[in-house]
Amino acid sequence: MNMNIASLKEVVSAEEWQLRVDLAACYRLVALYGWSDLVFTHISARVPGPEHHFLINPYGLMFDEITASSLVKVDQACNKVIDSPYPVNPAGFVIHSAVHEARHDMQCVLHTHTRAGVAVSAQKCGILPISQQSAFVLASLGYHDYEGVAFRDDEKPRLQKDLGTARHLVLRNHGLLTVGETIADAFMNMYRFESTCQIQLSAQAGGELIHFPEEIYSGDDRAATYVRGGGMGGPFVWPALLRKLDRLDTSYQH
Template identity: 50%
Template sequence: MKAKVSEEEWAIRVDLAAAYRLVAHHGWDDLIFTHLSARVPGPEHHFLLNPYQLMFEEVTASSLVKVDIHGNPVGPTPFITNPAGFTIHSAIHMAREDAHAVMHLHTPAGQAVAAHEEGLLPLTQTAMLVRSDLAFHDYEGVATDLDERERLVADLGDKGGMILRNHGTLAVGRNVGECFVKLYFIERACQAQIMALSAGDRVSNPPQGTAELAAEQGAAGLAMAANLLAWPALKRKAYRLDPGFAT
């Protein structure tokens, strides 16, 4: 595959395959039923999605499936893609010019917060850093109805993340690394919230004004930290775990 695509597309394939492996490493995968995608540069509006029948730990740069805006594979492939993944990801990729990567998970902690009436609470620094950049979308059933795309996009607006109520979490980024780190923060915040609430009702809320301050700090520094520091380190970890993802 490397010889058949541009250097830019291959670099994106390697990053996205690394993200799949890291999701599996963190235990965030849901068998084969969630999805991470990345836009392919060019006017054709193509994007990369996981082969539906592969575990995340098996995904490689070459096995990622390039699809068009109708969900049809671009070029021959032995793999199929997830219809729900196409619905959610195509909606955001087509509507947001900055949505070069979109990642969606069904972790137990993410689903638990998605089922909570108040969503993500400002209980931890991690939650406060990302909470103001989160949107919410009401559950409409398994996302196979293309009509839902308009409502997804409207609810997301210009936010960098979303809680899909009764469903899971989602992040949007200008590249794969930025998107992954946003998703990490969202998932970490969800996990901490469930742990805190399960420990009893004596929860310590932050002093007045600090949640807003942390939100400003997150908006200013999260993307820079992701691109310059965290993602390069995470890719090195992916190579240490199994360099086969980059084939």
Template identity: 50%
Template sequence: MTTVLPDSSKTDAANPVAQDEATLRVQLAACYRLVAHFGLDDLIYNHISVRVPGEPGHFLINPYGLLFSEINASCFVKIDHEGNRVDDTTQPVNRAGFVIHSAIHAGRADANCVLHTHSEAATAVSALTEGLLPLSQFAMRFHGHAGFHDYEGVALETGERERLIRDLGEHPVLVLRNHGVLSVGRTVAEAFILAYYFERAARVQLLAQGAASAAGGATLHLPHADISALASRQFNEMAGDILPPGSREWPAFIRLLDKLDPSYRD
């Protein structure tokens, strides 16, 4: 089956809640380019997927072998939850990518976009027993809102899918122990900004822990538990003028990419 797409230059990629396939393809490609731009990628590995509107059980994912900086809107492979291609592409798909993403798309109705990276700080924090601590405002969004999944080897077996979705639960982020991090978004913008700020929070934590160690075991200051809980509620319940994650930032990201290299739209 051949997918005929409209001119990508006419899609409203800056609208974070757009839901037609052509626009989602451009936004998904933009997300790959942003992950590469901010140094969160891992060569040709890792994967970001988006649910195809109007096609239950189908999602778009990257072909195996392209750098994130090479991804564009027309390159994606459309597959179903069993890994079958549902378009005419012959490009391969990363097996672990299929296992992880099919689990989340099938198990979470709000998982329109699923993003998995091996970003360095997040992976380092995934190896700490305590995980991500509420040491910074960056981290407060995730306080009490991150699941943990123990490492089971490379995710090649479909049997792991039920444990992935169990451990994710209703959280927006899943820490993959000794492996990396996964974020879930109602929009591409949301999935990206959650991954971006998890990495920022993890970097701050590692810097603080390193500084404390270098200072001869200086004590890290953690806010009172009630304050951490308050900040978490403010972010997750969108108090005051806080909007859904990524809503404000996404148009600026599109402007950035259009200036740097608009080929992601092709």
């Protein structure tokens, strides 16, 4: 696959370029933290404006190869808006287009197939209230039952209903999904989600578990829990994550 691509920095708006840089950084960070699944899964971001355009990964590139200019701009049917030498995966965009269609309040949709995430998604108990990380997840969580590989449009209404207003979604027998008002928020939501699953599997291997009360993540405390944990999440941590990435490789910015 040709890895040489002209920069789009002078082609797109400054706002879209910044979105491209942040999304490329998100792909690199997902790879860095070990959440990628070869070239599979996707992170999508809605481009500001009335056109309902989105940025998504060039299908076939590893997440640590993705750059701001290589991201593919598509419409809601996953047709290319800007010509690109890279293919896109329409089947992989089904879940993302469903979420973007229903959640105009969210800019970014992040989906993973991590070992811990898939393992917990296959547990009947789902996410257990056993860690501080899980409290943030449980405060805004939905579940969607497995219907096979997600390429059929008729699954969209059920997925949209199961997500509702939540920021975290367990895709049963499949993996994890988060949404965020920004790319940074979607990443931080997934960081907590993935940590919750890893902690749960480790705790289950170590003996009897202590569950904290439901009041901590529901009712009047639900909003307070999310605000305390998520209110300074993405925008607060994102600059530090970018500095970490820049110390390793700045090529995502091109």
